[in-house]
Amino acid sequence: GFNCGIVGLPNVGKSTLFNALTKAEIGAENFPFCTIEPNAGVVPMPDPRLNKLAEIVKPQKVIPTTMEFVDIAGLVEGASKGEGLGNQFLANIRQTDAIAHVVRCFEDENVIHVANKIDPAADIEIINTELALADLDTVEKAIKRVQRVAKSGDKTAKAQLDMFEQLLPVLNEGMPVRSMNLDSDQMALIRELCLLTVKPTMYIANVSEDGFENNPHLDTVMAIAAEENAVVVPICNKIEAEISELEDDEKSMFLDEMGMEEPGLDRVIRAGYKLLGLQTYFTAGVKEVRAWTVRIGATAPQAAAVIHTDFERGFIRAEVVAYEDFVQYNGEQGAKDAGKWRLEGKEYIVQDGDIIHFRFNV
Template sequence: MKAGIVGLPNVGKSTLFNALTSSKTAQAANYPFCTIEPNEGVVSVPDDRLERITKYIVPKKIVPAALRLVDIAGIVKGASEGQGLGNKFLSHIREVDAILQVVRCFEDSDIVHVAGTVDPLADVEVIETELMLADLQTLDNALPRAERAAKGGDKEATRRVEGIKLCLEQLGKDEPLRKLQLDPEVAKAISSFGLMTAKPILYVANVDETDILGQGPLVGKLKAFAEKIGAEVVPVCAKLESEIAELDEADRKEMLESAGLNEPALTVLARAAYRVLGLQSYFTAGVQEVRAWTVPVGATAPQAAGVIHTDFEKGFIRAEIYSLEDLETYKSEKEIKAAGKLRVEGKSYIMQDGDICHFLVNS
């Protein structure tokens, strides 16, 4: 699963990406289209539960969950018609699972805004409009082919035609596809299109150092809009975060305290992106390593085992599961078992966020 960082040119996308991935490469110059091919990176998802587990099970290694990020070039008005290499950039968005839109929420005369004025809602509208227009083009082009295939009795094509028409109707009302509830089979039939406005979205308010907590009027406008559509906003000062990312642990802590932050805003952002992607973590814990594994919300125990190794899903027998709260109460797996708190779950078990697991499988 991966999230794409998008936005207008010069809103701080690449600065944010470099900070998230702790990249120490030179920042792009202050010009549109600095990023042409998308950069990809992996960021750890901070989780204090790992440290809590290691108080009782001391491992040689701790491995947090990871999130793949893609830094996509700035989208401009007219991108859906090819402006600013827009078609190429939009194709990169089709390949991600969620969108993190960086929205400029600061004034700075030294950094040119492509529209000439800073207006978070106008920026959001430009990106959303271009993505909707691109989705319309995709669906309009796909409909004749799907209709021809459906006439031949292809059930998958029939579902595809139904999905395309429902999506076109939604877009015709100037509504993004993420608000549209489709039958799972119909959604599956059109999933190959990579429809961009169907992807979940998280807004990243890029603020300056005078509004670290995002309490200013520009962020306020963005939050009010996001609340109406059921989205989340995370305020981040990309400039400050990029400086923090370059520091060692001691200096980082000091800089955070001086800025009035308990943790880097990037930590909050990584966790929010994880939620937007519909992901959760379960843990394996032993003397070799304590590790967070990523599964979609709703995954079964065999599917979770398959994340460790594909053969584990095929050979799944059962899972032995306990909670972090039980570990903190009873102090060891042995005592958890003695207290009757070690659960044995079968193939139909739905994984819960934070489960600590041992899987038994046929080798």
């Protein structure tokens, strides 16, 4: 699975967000092979298409795809220098696929701010400086290592050395490597470093109930994000915490009253998914209608491997119906009759929403 680490200064609303997200947590019985740490939660991907498919197929079970969120508390100024806990936090971030950086954009006298002032730019800088310093340390060590190999004439080492040296001034400025817009060849050269500041990042701007518009704090976060290729999801954690306590029918009433189309959390989950370049395909049988996650650009055998690794090796073909066709022609048989049922081979690039039946040898 893919995961997203929640970071931010103390008292910005990380736990409130994490708790609201994991209230919707999916039953562990559906995922017997996942071992979930106490600070991690598996959150279902909201996807109305799944309900639509279930209406047509009427399966015994409906299983959404998921995304894991990890609450990484305790990232504070000086973490990159810390031997013990500081290092531990950075190690936790290193293991995540993407970063959700919560920034306080709400005013509330009752909630103490670590610096006694609501200042998103300063807050973001503290966290980003720690991450950049940690990366700087990694890059400096790597440069020493590849210098020796490069001297012996190794071409890759030379290319790496050149690339690593380009990272130094950026990190020294406290800017994330993400902001450099590296191409795929350059990314390949730095992959082994597992840098923190290269991870796709979204800023979760935690605003007050009336802080979605005309909020200079939010504007500040937007401007910073634009500069470094990050996205912003404005959210009011306080409202989200309330919504997460409600039953389903109360939920839709509350959302209507608030003039919201969906919980803000759904936007967070979706943004995380998009950030990671992920898409969904479905399997639809009478036993189970289920959503699965694959990277955009995945081939049919790679998509099959998400269900079971043996499926990739034994892949014969994929029987595919596009989501719109499946709905329009009321299921597989209807789609077949309308000529919308396709046989695809191992080169097929899976499209978002495909309903797939894999044929394979075991």
